[in-house]
Amino acid sequence: xxxxxxxxxxxxxxxxxxxxxxxxxxxxxxxxxxxxxxxxxxxxxxxxxxxxxxxxxxxxxxxxxxxxxxxxxxxxxxxxxxxxxxxxxxxxxxxxxxxxxxxxxxxxxxxxxxxxxxxxxxxxxxxxxxxxxxxxxxxxxxxxxxxxxxxxxxxxxxxxxxxxxxxxxxxxxxxxxxxxxxxxxxxxxxxxxxxxxxxxxxxxxxxxxxxxxxxxxxxxxxxxxxxxxxxxxxxxxxxxxxxxxxxxxxxxxxxxxxxxxxxxxxxxxxxxxxxxxxxxxxxxxxxxxxxxxxxxxxxxxxxxxxxxxxxxxxxxxxxxxxxxxxxxxxxxxxxxxxxxxxxxxxxxxxxxxxxxxxxxxxxxxxxxxxxxxxxxxxxxxxxxxxxxxxxxxxxxxxxxxxxxxxxxxxxxxxxxxxxxxxxxxxxxxxxxxxxxxxxxxxxxxxxxxxxxxxxxxxxxxxxxxxxxxxxxxxxxxxxxxxxxxxxxxxxxxxxxxxxxxxx
Numbered sequence: 001x002x003x004x005x006x007x008x009x010x011x012x013x014x015x016x017x018x019x020x021x022x023x024x025x026x027x028x029x030x031x032x033x034x035x036x037x038x039x040x041x042x043x044x045x046x047x048x049x050x051x052x053x054x055x056x057x058x059x060x061x062x063x064x065x066x067x068x069x070x071x072x073x074x075x076x077x078x079x080x081x082x083x084x085x086x087x088x089x090x091x092x093x094x095x096x097x098x099x100x101x102x103x104x105x106x107x108x109x110x111x112x113x114x115x116x117x118x119x120x121x122x123x124x125x126x127x128x129x130x131x132x133x134x135x136x137x138x139x140x141x142x143x144x145x146x147x148x149x150x151x152x153x154x155x156x157x158x159x160x161x162x163x164x165x166x167x168x169x170x171x172x173x174x175x176x177x178x179x180x181x182x183x184x185x186x187x188x189x190x191x192x193x194x195x196x197x198x199x200x201x202x203x204x205x206x207x208x209x210x211x212x213x214x215x216x217x218x219x220x221x222x223x224x225x226x227x228x229x230x231x232x233x234x235x236x237x238x239x240x241x242x243x244x245x246x247x248x249x250x251x252x253x254x255x256x257x258x259x260x261x262x263x264x265x266x267x268x269x270x271x272x273x274x275x276x277x278x279x280x281x282x283x284x285x286x287x288x289x290x291x292x293x294x295x296x297x298x299x300x301x302x303x304x305x306x307x308x309x310x311x312x313x314x315x316x317x318x319x320x321x322x323x324x325x326x327x328x329x330x331x332x333x334x335x336x337x338x339x340x341x342x343x344x345x346x347x348x349x350x351x352x353x354x355x356x357x358x359x360x361x362x363x364x365x366x367x368x369x370x371x372x373x374x375x376x377x378x379x380x381x382x383x384x385x386x387x388x389x390x391x392x393x394x395x396x397x398x399x400x401x402x403x404x405x406x407x408x409x410x411x412x413x414x415x416x417x418x419x420x421x422x423x424x425x426x427x428x429x430x431x432x433x434x435x436x437x438x439x440x441x442x443x444x445x446x447x448x449x450x451x452x453x454x455x456x457x458x459x460x461x462x463x464x465x466x467x468x469x470x471x472x473x474x475x476x477x478x479x480x481x482x483x484x485x486x487x488x489x490x491x492x493x494x495x496x497x498x499x500x501x502x503x
Contacts, residue, residue, distance in 0.1 A: 029383070029385045030384060030385060030387075031063070031065040031066060031067040031076060031381075031382070031384040032062050032063045032065070032066060032067065033062075033067045034046065034062060034066075034068065037068075037069045040072075040224065040226070041071055041224065042068065042069025042070060042071050042072070042073075042223075043068040043069050043070065044070060044071055044224075046058065049476065050474060050476065050480075052368035052369050052395055052397040052398065053397070055077050055079070055395050056079065056397060056398035058077070059079035059398055060398075064080030064083055065077075065078060065079075065381060065382045065384055066079075067384075067390075070222075070223040070391070071220075071224040071225075072223065072224065072225060073099070073222070074387065074390040075390065075391045076381070076386055076390050076391070076392055076393070077393050077395055078381070078392065078393070078394050078395065079395045079398040079399055079402070080382075080399065080402075081399060081405065081426060081427035081428045082427070083381055083382050084394055084399070084427040084430065084434065085426075085427045086381045086382065087392060087435070088427070088434040089435075091375075091379045091380075092435040092436055093119065093376075093436070094375055094376055094377055094379045095374070095375060095376075095379075095392050096119035096123075096373070096376070096436045096437055097119050097373065097375075097376045098115075098116050098117070098118060098372065098373065098374060099372050099373075099374040099391045101219065101372075102221060102222055102235065102239065103116075103214070103215055103219070104116035106239040106243050107214075107215070107239060107242070107243055108294075109243075109290065112291070112294065113126075113294040113295070113297075113298050114126040114127065114130060114299075115298050115302075115371065119376065119436070126295065127436075127440065129276075130295075130299065130440040130441075131440050133279075134272050135299075135440050135441055135443060135444060137443065140444055140447065143179075143269070144344065146179060146182050146183070147344065147447065147451060148341075148343065150175050150179050151175070151341060151451055151452055151455045152503050153175075153191055154171060154172075154175050154452065154455070154456070155341070155455055155456065155459045155460075155503055156500075158171070158460060158490065159492060159500050159503070164491055165487060165489045166488060166490065167486070167487050168311075168315050168316075168485070168486040168488055169311075169312040169481075169482070169485055169486060170485075172307075172308040172311045172312060172452065173304070173305065173308040175308075175448075175452060176304045176305075176307045176448060177190065177201070179303075180299070180300050180303050180304050181201075181204075181300070182271075183271060183272055184253075184296050184299070184300060185256075185257065185271055185272075185273055186257070186271045187253070189201025189204065189205075203249070204249060207245055207246055207249060208300070208301065208304065210238075210242050211242065211301060212305055212477055212479060213477065214235065214242060215478040216476060216479075217235055219235050219236075221235075221236075246297060247293055250292075250293040250297060253273060254277070254293070257273050257277065258277060261274075261277070272296055272299065273292060273296060276291075276296070277292070280292070299441065302439060303441045303444055303445065305479050306367070306479050307445050307449055309364075309479045309480070309482075310357075310360060310364070310366055310445075310449055311449055311452060312482060312485075313360050313363070313364040313482065314360040314449075314453055315453075315456075315462065315486060315488065316470045316472060316482065316486045317356075317359075317360060317363070317412045318356065318457075318462070319462060319463070319464045319470050319486075319488060320464075320469045320470050320472070324356065324412070324414060325457065325462060327352055328352055328353055328356060328457050329457055329493075331350055331351075331352045331353065332350060332353070332457060332458045333458075335349050335350055336454075336458065338495045338496055338498075339499060340499065341455045341458065341499070342451055342455045342458050343451065344447045346451075346454065347446075347450040347451065350450075350454060352418075353453065353454055354417070354420075354450070355414035355415065355416075355417040355418060355420075356414045356453070357446075357449055357453065358417040359412060359413065359416065359417060361431035362400045362406070362429055362431075363400065363401075363410075363412060364474070364480060365396050365397055365430070366479045366480060367396070367431075367433075367479065367480075368395070368396060368397035369393055369395055369396070369397070370394040370430065372391050372392060372393055373392040374389065374390065374392065375389060375390045375392065376388065394430065394433075396430040399427075399428060399430065400428075400429065400430075405428055406428075432445070458493075458496065459493060459496045459499075459500055460490040460491060460492055460493060460496075461491055461492075461493050462488055462489070462490045463488065463489045463490070464488065464489070465487055471483065471484045
């Protein structure tokens with residue numbers, strides 16, 4: 001009998017919870033939700049990987065502004081350009097915060113890094129440094145020759161590859177990492193003659209790959225704190241170990257550059273770390289070594305894997321649509337010719353190449369869900385009240401694949417972007433986010449992707465490994481990698497052999 005009473009009591013409690021939750025919602029102007037929201041887990045029972053696809057399906061059924069409970073955390077999912085515009089214009093300051101999550105606590109150095117710091121003086125200063133001191137047009141121009149040399153080296157490496165087939169992302173990844181590490185520390189890790197440097201680069205690459213794996217992992221403790229209290233800490237231990245390894249590695253770079261200060265000529269181009277060390281001299285209490293490590297790691301992570309992944313997807317899509325590849329080659333031949341490689345200054349005069357990049361970013365955005373935001377106070381989006389403390393998730397994948405916004409959204413059609421300047425189409429295309437917390441490295445990414453893709457298209461003819469189409473299945477991870485890495489065949493274009501022999 002006591003067991004029966006217990007069951008009846010639990011049932012009454014459950015129905016009371018569901019009824020009161022539903023009643024409270026009716027009395028407020030919260031966005032639409034899904035009934036039921038279960039005790040403790042909320043709507044987590046609905047989710048299947050990949051999350052961005054699940055949330056897109058829910059949005060198509062329940063609406064583009066959706067209020068859900070991820071365990072104990074309130075979350076609003078935005079899947080429409082007009083709602084995104086409201087979030088990042090009139091409510092931009094309100095949503096300029098980041099939610100408190102395990103990754104931000106450990107990898108974000110207790111929420112002090114550029115990516116995870118709350119909106120305030122520290123974040124504004126970090127953003128200013130990134131935009132003016134590190135990634136300004138002037139600073140990018142200073143490193144132009146580095147990007148040119150890496151593009152030349154990539155094409156030379158492809159020319160000398162006796163097998164004439166290549167793992168595409170691997171070569172793009174080495175290029176982006178070389179560019180970023182030369183800008184950060186002056187070191188070029190991959191493709192040189194120094195075995196010790198190559199070994200150091202591999203150790204660094206392992207840490208970076210682990211960062212992206214763990215960043216894409218779901219920490220249930222972020223949504224079900226009770227699990228953290230019960231000692232489920234496997235991910236936390238891995239993150240702490242990774243952060244310790246990253247700190248040791250980058251502290252070594254800082255010490256090397258600190259010791260070499262003054263030994264070079266005054267005209268030497270300063271690396272990112274050297275710029276920050278110079279600032280450290282006047283404000284040592286702010287520009288600590290820990291701050292410098294955190295800052296350059298954010299820029300490195302944001303500027304390497306994402307660009308390499310985008311270029312791999314672009315090549316995969318073009319191999320499945322050889323007429324697009326041919327049209328891009330014809331444009332480059334017409335504008336650039338065959339006596340020199342594509343340069344960054346040519347990209348503005350290669351509109352079809354820009355269309356290919358934009359269409360790749362639309363179909364396969366490197367961050368299908370933008371880095372989460374959090375409301376610092378109550379606000380209104382789409383006529384609905386968003387309570388303070390609610391996490392905001394922008395599902396750019398859903399917007400990019402919405403048939404109400406894009407004709408034939410699953411088709412690869414670069415022509416749809418003809419006439420568009422830049423990499424945005426209002427708030428319909430969001431590859432670098434928007435508002436105050438948009439990606440500060442957009443200018444660098446556009447330069448690297450445009451010149452690298454342009455040069456390999458210009459120099460080589462590319463083919464699939466077989467008659468079968470390239471598998472376009474998405475793999476797990478923060479930057480939506482291909483599930484099956486792209487391997488492609490290639491051969492030098494006859495009209496480019498003379499130039500290639502001079503590289």
